[in-house]
Amino acid sequence: MKLPKAESFKIKMVEAIRPSTIDERLKWIKEANFNLFNLKSEQVFIDLLTDSGTGAMSDKQWSEMMLGDESYAGASYYYKLKNAIQDITGFEYFLPTHQGRAAENVLFSTIINEGDIIPGNSHFDTTKAHIEHRKSYAIDCTIDEAFDTEVNHPFKGNIDIVKLEKVLTENQVEKIPLIIVTITCNSSGGQPVSMQNMKNVSKIAKKYGIPVYYDSARFAENAYFIKKREKGYSDKSIREIVKEMFSYADGMTMSSKKDAIVNMGGFLGLRHKEVFDRASVFNILYEGFNTYGGMSGRDMNALAQGLYDGTELSYLETRINQVAFLGQMLKDKGIPVQFPFGGHAIFVDAKKFLPHLPKEEFIAQTLAVELYIEGGVRAVEIGSIMADRDPDSGLNRYPDLELMRLAIPRRTYTNDHMKYVAASIINVFERRSKITKGLIITKEAPILRHFTVELDRA
Ligand code: F0G
Secondary structure (H helix, E strand, O other), rough: OOOOOOOOOOOOOOOOOOOOOOOHHHHHHHHHOOOEEEEEEEHHOOOOOOOOOOOOOOOOHHHHOOOOOOOOOOOOOHHHOOOOOOHOOOOOEEEEOOHHHHHHHHHHHHHHHOOOOOEEEEOHHHHHHHHHHOEEEEEOEEEEHHHHOOOOOOOOOOOHHHHHHHHHOOHHHHHHHOOOEEEOOOOOHHHHHHHHHHHHHHHHHHOOOOOOEEOOOHHHHHHHHHHHHOOOOOOOOOHHHHHHHHHHHOEEEOOOOOOOOOOOOOEEEEEOOHHHHHHHHHHHHHHOOOOOOOOOOHHHHHHHHHHHOOOOOOHHHHHHHHHHHHHHHHHOOOOOOOOOOOOOOEEEHHHHHHHOOHHHHHHHHHHHHHHHHOOOEEEEEEEEOOOEEEEOOEEEOOOOEHHHHHOOOOOOOOOOHHHHOOOHHHHHHOOOOOOOOEEEEOOOOOOOOOHHHEEEOO
């Protein structure tokens, strides 16, 4: 008998979670104004809102917490993290920040000006918001295949080189301070970017003299997919692949809450001293002195260790197999999900799940609310609420993909939890024709509205 795959860890500490009743959840979601961010975590049974900062640290990471040196300047943790970043990514310069969007803030303060144009692959919401907040424009150059959840393409995070070149030729090069490649591409479904695509982007960027930065939150998952899916990489180690990936970039922003498996942290990795010097000023202004940048010494130690944990093949195999385990259970029941499955989450195609609802009634948010009511499972909308209004016209933006994301925290839930999640979604699927009304917005913020939006039944 072929032995089944099993998790590459055993559990040393647990946290109790409590199921609730449908009546309780109906009351709580109404009190939360149908915004899942407003729920108390104790009102949630299985929390798939995000994989960000919600993973379980390893025994090695916890040991590093105890070794944290809390000196203000020049502490040992700074050198430990600097060496780890250099070792894993190859970037010589680095600035610590308290999380990923802070790294974006520091980098963009350094190199983006009003009216600039920043092409990329489905920029993440904080990235886009930091661009639009500076009255600049994020142009999506993701390949078309990404927007059809049924098309089977191994690298749906890829940049369409023709679309990119069009942006570069139709605009003044001085107005394009960088190209952002998000690895993996969260907004299109946790989809990877191929090594060949990274090479092609680098080549075209060099031709026009434009720097390339990677939004690297899930860089290790991206490397795993390259190993599994791209010709010529199956015998390479994850760390060799990671090194090669970053060799095609001028720098990276990092939310360490994902693939470095810490609860809080981020950084900027940079190749050029001149950018580092300019960015340092903003880092001190917004984040803190350059040797700690908004983090405690103990957190930086755990982060350095997390970069090694997160790039272990056995860990990545367990992680990505668990995501696929959930995805396959849903696909087998005919539930429309982004395929192939992504690295950190399963993305349910809400327009195909609830085809009878109008887009003005926020289909993916409606689905996420129904899933919560059904099983106490918290997912998140990646759709038209998150897309915000167009800053120029003030009109709602309706992206091609209207998704409900089930993000799996790292090393946190078991496969039985995944079975529970799948059963909850299947139950909603079976009663989908009875969901005849969506949601309308009653209150919203001008930017990043999904965090605080208030809704009611349409
Ligand atoms: N870039 C990507 C691709 C992300 O997914 C995130 C965060 C960020 C940048 C910002 O990092 O949260 O540390 O400030 N994504 C989380 C999510 C919030 O749920 O996908 P941060």
